[in-house]
Amino acid sequence: MLKTMTIGLMAISTVSFAGGLQEPVKPINPDSSNFYLQKGITEKDAGRLQVSLKHFEKAISFDAGNKAVLAQLAPVYYDLRKYQQSKDTYKQLVDLGDASAANYQQLVNLSFNLKQPDDVILYAGKLKSVDPSARVSFYVGKVHYEQENYGEAIKYLTAAGKEDPANAEAPYMIARSYADMLNYKQCIPFFQKAIELDASKNNWMYELGLIYYAIHEDKQALKYILMAGEKGYKKDNEYLENLGIAYLNSGNLEEGVKILGEILKKRPSDLNVLNMVAEAYYYKGKYQQAMDYWDQVLVYDMQNASAVYMIGMCYQKKGDKDKGQQLCDKAIQMDPSLAALKQKKSMPGM
Template identity: 25%
Template sequence: MMKIGICLCIVVSCFNTITAQSAKIDTEKLLEYYETQRYADAAQYLQSIYPGDTQDVKALSQIAYCNMMAGKLPEAEKNYIKINTLQPNSLSTLFSLAGINSRRGNATNAKTYLQQIIQLDSLNFNAYKQLAIYAETPETKLNYLKKAHSLNSIDPDVAYDLSQTYSGLKQYQPAYDALKTAIASDTENFTLQQALLPVANQLAKYPEVIEIGEKLLKNHADVNIMNDMGQAYFYVKDYQRCISLYKILEDMGVQNEGTLYFMALSYRELKDYNNAAIYAQKTIDEAISDHTTLYYAALAGIYEAKNQYNDAVTAYKRGLTFGTSNIIYYRLGLLYDLNLKQPKNAFTYYQMYLKNHPDQEKEKDQIAYAKSRVSILK
């Protein structure tokens, strides 16, 4: 928003200066283009008046701005680069170039222009705020955000990003402090209050989580709010409220391993052992990926490639504890048959493969081979 505001100021000042100096510009037509946001037409009109090699910085600024607003970013960049050559170290020009490169996905150039800005103005809040976007490590991002925060501690975007970065580094107290400072200046900022909940949970500020969460739920029944509140209710030993919130999530189909785990513990604390057992099993089921068997099959295949056949068998069998798998049955058959020379085990797993209804079309070669080996090994 600041970038656009700066550019609008340029347009107004340039327009007044240019119209005062040149009778060739139809001011009413140009104003109409601006008012109706026909920036491409405005740029084309200005380019028809000024020669392509013009050195007039104010005219170039107006043309560059119109092209940028029209989405003609290569043209806008070309003009801003020319301006930067004629009149270097202009913050507004550097911000425009950074913005154009950001929109075009050229992070390297955007970062370069922003770094030029902080070299010229080491206290430029917006430059630090934008540089954080391009940080390559959490630590670098944190440094940029801390600098921006020191310059404007109540900016909600910076407070939010700073808290998220601190949390990612498990530095929960400074994450909490950053959010509390921004919230104090905007007590109705629900986004910041919601971001505070998981951080406050980490700091065991459970009553605060509950108080804020209940207020937020009146505004919007967000699943993340209920998730954070459920944990807080558990730790203050209001087990029934914890179960009630997480039951809502389960009914919505958005339960997860954590919510089911807290439900199991809550039922246990209430001595409802039947439901505790049910939700303990649900927790286990939720924690197991549908692809776990495939992951173990991949691991076993690596062991096979290294001729570590016993390790491969262990990995394959471990995969089967998470569910049946035609791939594993077939691979175990091959492994026992061809490498470990254990025909009885090979026969068993070939049989299990065939009985598990492999796809007749996609696995016809494997089916044929397994049948032939069963016939021989029998």
């Protein structure tokens, strides 16, 4: 009898569906998410990241809170250079309770690469709270530097140098912070430390050369500009002009004029370079050569009163006082401000 009743119930159930009753909505099958998760892992292990991504995204569509899927999805997004999606996925993991140091480190890195400074500082603090030994000072220091907050930048970059003494970027960024504040002498030891840690950075050497030039330490300026060139810094016109100036300022007239002469072959009407060569010859007492270059200035700018004045000075230095004085007076008529130079017996711009 019991057996008959069971059969009867089954029959009633069958008749109910056959009678047109609506089939209830099937619940989400958690096995579907796991099925695509495993397919994604297989493709990932085979190196087919794009295919694995499709499977992981399919898996997460079945179960948005599946941390195992999110943990696979986040690094795949990263490897495929989908950085914002990667960051969003790591954030999901943290929000779901997986607030591990590894996940916070990824959020710091991604926020830094995506140039999201507020998030760098936010996640660096959270990382430090779960792992006090985490090295986050460099990221925070660089963010402060980019925001021109140099005091905080120096503070965190100094800490970064202690966290990782081999990180050449830390002293370099400190050097740049001081340089941007025009504190050139303070920045020099940090440039030197950075170059000591990474001798391949020719642009750092060039920058240091220009810093020395700015504070009139000419031999050091020449040393580092030459070093930059030897290490592969591009020897364009700007580099060669600064190198030529460094030679002139160091007292090597012949080498300086030679380099600037090469620039003039490419830029014959560069009045700045013509004036520099003329002045260099003048200071060395080579007045005829100085006059020749100031004459070239007048070829391109006949109203250049300063050039006329200096040609007059050259004549006077050569012993032709009258002619020299006439030219100086003519220059003063062209530009009355030069009258002050006559009394000081100095050069324009001095």
